[in-house]
Amino acid sequence: MTAPSQTAKEAYFTASQRQLIWARFKKQRAAMVAATVLVVLILSGLFAPFLSPYDPTVAGRDKDYLNGAPQVPKFCDKNGCSLRPFLHTVTRERSLATNFRWVEKVNEDERRYVQFFVQGDSYKLFGFIPGNIHLFGMDQGYVHLFGTDSAGKDIFSRTLHAVWTSLQVGTLGVLISFVLALAIGGIAGYYGGMIDSVIQMVTDAVRTIPSIPLFMAIAAFIPPEWSAETRFFVITLILGLVGWPTLARRVRTHLLTERNQEYVLAAQLCGASPSHIIRRHLLPSFTSYIIVDLVISFPYVVLSETALSFIGLGLKDPVNSLGVMLQNVTKADVLLNYQWYFIPVLFFIALVMAFVFVGDGLRDAADPYSESRK
Numbered sequence: 001m002t003a004p005s006q007t008a009k010e011a012y013f014t015a016s017q018r019q020l021i022w023a024r025f026k027k028q029r030a031a032m033v034a035a036t037v038l039v040v041l042i043l044s045g046l047f048a049p050f051l052s053p054y055d056p057t058v059a060g061r062d063k064d065y066l067n068g069a070p071q072v073p074k075f076c077d078k079n080g081c082s083l084r085p086f087l088h089t090v091t092r093e094r095s096l097a098t099n100f101r102w103v104e105k106v107n108e109d110e111r112r113y114v115q116f117f118v119q120g121d122s123y124k125l126f127g128f129i130p131g132n133i134h135l136f137g138m139d140q141g142y143v144h145l146f147g148t149d150s151a152g153k154d155i156f157s158r159t160l161h162a163v164w165t166s167l168q169v170g171t172l173g174v175l176i177s178f179v180l181a182l183a184i185g186g187i188a189g190y191y192g193g194m195i196d197s198v199i200q201m202v203t204d205a206v207r208t209i210p211s212i213p214l215f216m217a218i219a220a221f222i223p224p225e226w227s228a229e230t231r232f233f234v235i236t237l238i239l240g241l242v243g244w245p246t247l248a249r250r251v252r253t254h255l256l257t258e259r260n261q262e263y264v265l266a267a268q269l270c271g272a273s274p275s276h277i278i279r280r281h282l283l284p285s286f287t288s289y290i291i292v293d294l295v296i297s298f299p300y301v302v303l304s305e306t307a308l309s310f311i312g313l314g315l316k317d318p319v320n321s322l323g324v325m326l327q328n329v330t331k332a333d334v335l336l337n338y339q340w341y342f343i344p345v346l347f348f349i350a351l352v353m354a355f356v357f358v359g360d361g362l363r364d365a366a367d368p369y370s371e372s373r374k
Contacts, residue, residue, distance in 0.1 A: 024365035031361025038354040041347070045164030049123035052157030053137045057318045060121050061152035065092070068148040069104070070340050073114050086111040087143060112140045147340040149328060158320050159344045163351065165321040166302050169236050173301040174294055176240025177247065182290075185248035186278045189255025196252070203245045211242065215308055232315060235308065239301050247293050254286050292366050296359035299352045306348060322348045 025031060044051060054060035062068070073085035089110040093103055118137035124130050137143065146155035188199040218238060222231065258264065259282065267277050283290070302322075309315045309323025317324060325344040328334060334341045 021362070021365045025361050028361045028364065030357050031365075034354045034357030034361070037350055038358055041163055041351050041354065042167060044160055045167050047125070048157075048160035048164050049125050050131070050133065051135050052154070052160045053118075053120060053134050053143060054154045054157045055121040055123070056153060056158040056161045056320050058151060058153065060154065060157065062142045062144070062148055062154070063152050065142065065144065065148050066152045067150055067338055068092075068144055068152075070147040070343075071144050073143065077108055077111075079109070082111070082113075085114040087114070087138070088112070089141075112138050112143075114143060115139055146343045147338075149341070155325075155340065155343060158325060159347055161320040162322045162325050162344060163347055165232075165315070165319060166305060166323070166348075166351070169232070169239065169305045169315075169321070170298050170301040172236040173239035173243060173305070174298055176237065177243035177297070177301075178290075178294055180240070180244035181247035181251055182283065184244065185251030186255060186283065188248070189252035190259055190274055190278050190282065192256065192259075199252075203248055206242065207245045209242065211304070214238075214242070232319060235305065235315060239304050243297065243301060243304075247290075247297065250289070250293065251283075254289075255282050258282055258285060289366055292359060292362040295355065295362055298359075299355035302352060302355070322351075 054062075071087055073087055075081055075083070075085055077088070089107045089112060091105045091107070093105070114136055115138065116136050118134055119132050120134045120137055122130065122132045142154070144154050144156065146159060148154060149158075184199055184203070188196045188203075215238070218234075222234065226234075255278070264277060264281060267281055272280075305315070305321065306323035306326060309321050309327070315321045315324055322344060326348065328341050329345065
């Protein structure tokens, strides 16, 4: 055996569980690509106030460009090329020939240049850092990379903020369900017996509750005068309260098989409390699987929030979420004339698929027997 292979073998046997999972995860090309896409989406949502050129609410709308088509900066036109990206001046008017729809006239003799790190609408980065510097803007007028909606709001700015809102809802919902699942599943799996039977009856009862009728009933009792922040908190809390049974069952199953192991008996003989044994010995024995389960369950929470907002039971304007933005694509007029409304749909698909592929990759990487089966 050569020295390099022996060194690699020693590194394999001395590596920690986290290092082994990362080594197996890197071998999966689809998962790595999905992880890259996911990181880009998370960063774009996290820095949305800086990356987006305008306020995503009505305060940042362009009243002269309602339902405007996407504007793509260019470097060359009939008058030559420029090192700075630019747009041409556009005038709009209603036309009788198009049933009074907007008709755009482009003046190719006038240029408006894109500028970077420009001052614009005020915002709070991360919710508490004030600022008014945006990544890009125009020296004159507006630039709308993804077009505008019926109110003149910039769809590019709205999309970035919507991604961040959906990620926030998913994160808080998963954390709530995670804490409940560990506590309830841990107690049921460690004690067993009558306690386990009662908890399983409660778990089955929660799992049998139909989601859509439940949300419709809750939406009927939500006061219309509630603020967007209050509605956001309630929707997140509901998603967390109905999402814990699956993970709780898995935690219970693992603890039922592990509670009679020698290391658990040794901890009991040393006088360790049940909470200490569950927290310090049993749960860490399958931490990787818990993390994988959280990643896999994340897109389902995002899907739930999007579905609720899509049917009008979840978040509403002025909150920007992917579900709120998808409400606009249900109109036939949008499908026929304003296809750029579907751009947020692509971000939604990319976000969900990225989580799915990353979750599948982590699940395979966390399984120590996955390579032996291939």
